[in-house]
Amino acid sequence: MGEFEAIRPYADAEVCPVLERLLADDAFLSTLTRYRFPRLAGPLGWLLKPVIAHYLRREIQGVDSVTALQGKIEPYVDRSIEHASDGISYSGLEQLQKGRPYLFLSNHRDIVMDPAFVNYALYHAGLPTPRLAIGDNLLQKPFVSDLMRLNKCFIVHRSLTGRREKLAAFQTLSAYINHSIRSEGESIWIAQAEGRAKDGDDRTDSAILKMFHMSRKDEEFASTLRDLHLVPISISYEYDPCDQAKARELYIRATTGSYSKAQGEDDASIALGITGYKGRVHIGFNPEVLAPDADAKQLAQRIDQAILGNYRLFPVNYLAYAMWDGRDPQLQVPTASELFDSTELARAEGEWQRRLDACPTEQRPYLIMQYANPVRNQYRSRAGLL
Incomplete structure (x- = not known):
């Protein structure tokens, strides 16, 4: 696993030390204090942070694996998900075979909630949750990286600018995804394209599909994709909590030619995406692509037909x-x-x-x-x- 050290999720043996590190992280405790007690965090933060740390230490007592940690936080995640929606439905789960790892490829509307809803559906169906792809642009603070990697997230290096560095990063990412599914039997979730579809136009980027094959150049493209057990997922939100912000960004791009994110904008989008009203949500698991096309663009079009056709x-x-x-x-x-x-x-x-x-x-x-x-x-x- 040495070659994947910089991007992989944490293993069970790392859970306890990472949790201890988080409980001693002032930035992490300050963030929780502001979230839980927004009015008191300023004047009484010095008093509240130790109280929150004590409460968390008691809550995670005995947690020594990723599965145990997910079981501990699942009720909180469920309440958060259900509080901000009018009901969650899902379809197609009966097509998934127990014991088979999958490459879940979904449309992308929300930074955190897309994979959260996929996890929600799989967890409540008694199926293993996948490892989740997350861009390094969202991991600006060490405690955020720790939290994500504790929750089975692996890192996609999107902030690299050099062509050679990007190529090396994609090669490693490709190798990791193949290793996870083919050697470790662990499913993967990744979005169909980099960045959210802010205009509601869900399209699979063929470059993502080519990336899956990068580390398996000795194999045929179709063979590699077949062995990854590709399952397209259609995620449908009745209402998007971030729709106003997306409309603003699209307008600015259309009228000025570019858009620069303000500091903390991604954090605000994450918070609004989690807590904002979504109406009804549907997660549609499409059938596995058993005979992938030999051409990446043709396969992308086929995946689009599945995702768009099953959109609620x-x-x-x-x-x-x-x-x-x-x-x-x-x-x-x-x-x-x-x-x-x-x-x-x-x-x-x-x-x-x-x-x-x-x-x-x-x-x-x-x-x-x-x-x-x-x-x-x-x-x-x-x-x-x-």
Whole structure:
């Protein structure tokens, strides 16, 4: 495992020492104090931090493995997930074989909640949770890196700028993913493309698929992908807590040609993504790709058809599509009133209007696009127009 030392998740033997390090980390305890007691953290932080450390030490007593730690925090994660949603549904889990590791490839809308919902579905189905890919741009503080690696996360080096360094990093990442699935029998989750689909247009980057093959150049591309047991996942949120921020970013990019993140913007997105209202959420596990295409672009298109075809469309998606300038005249898309009952539709109309009212007029086309794109994509997929 030496070659993967810098990116791998922590092993069971490392859990206790890392937990001890976290309990002594002032930045970690300060963050928890501000989250739990936002009004008291400033004047009484010096008093509250030792209390929180004592409480955590008692809570994790006897935790000496990653599985035990996940079992300990799962109820808190579940409450957080369920509190900010109107219900979580999932489909396709019966197609997964117990004992077989998979390469889960999903669309990407939320930094933390995408893999969290996948874990939620698998955990409650009695299946092992996967190792999770996370970009190093989100690990600015040592305690965040520790927390993520304790929770089966491995690091994707996205902040490298040199071509040679990037190539070496992708080679290591490819080797790690193959090693995890083929040698250790541990599943992997990774997003279909780098960065969230802020415009709601979910597309698989063929470069991601080529990366899986980089460390197996002596094998055929299709053979490597077949042995990784690729399973596309469709993650559908009725409402995106970060939709206003995404609309703002898209507007700025469109009008100025670029966008620079403010300091702490990713942290704010993570917090809002976790705590913000999502409405209903559906996690659709598609069938395993048993005979991958030999061409990465063709395979990417096939994965897109699976993810887009299994995306759960809600009333808000049809309401947005009806307002969108990007409607496709070739498609026969029904109206929301044709598909949903009056009570459900009235509730969606009220929430959608609230979001429109909160969005500056010039940014609204980008808010509408986020919710409308999944409709166009799914109906294009059905019509064979992707």
